[in-house]
Amino acid sequence: MEVVTPENWADYDVIFISYPIWWQEAAWPINDFFKENDFSGKTVTPFATSISSDLGESGNLLAEMAGTGNWEERQRFISSATSSEVATWLTEIRY
Secondary structure: OOOOOOOOOHHOOOOEEEEEEEOOOOOOHHHHHHHOOOOOOEEEEEEEEEEEOOOOOHHHHHHHHHHOEEEEOOOOEEOOOHHHHHHHHHHOOOO
């Protein structure tokens, strides 16, 4: 799998990362993205979707893989979450 650094990566201070949960872990295809990109100076806000699994240690494991960045509290949404629920969460965290 090819690891990609997003265009203008250095220009972003706040990063929202969404990922699916597979058995209380972040889906493995995203692991290399966290290992290979530099999150220094970035606030990282991870959120995940899952039908039934909770977040487990997924956010902590991703932060460990990244090794850098200011990692915010994680959020899990059920896979049927509405855009209104996501908007409410963004308002609650002041974005």
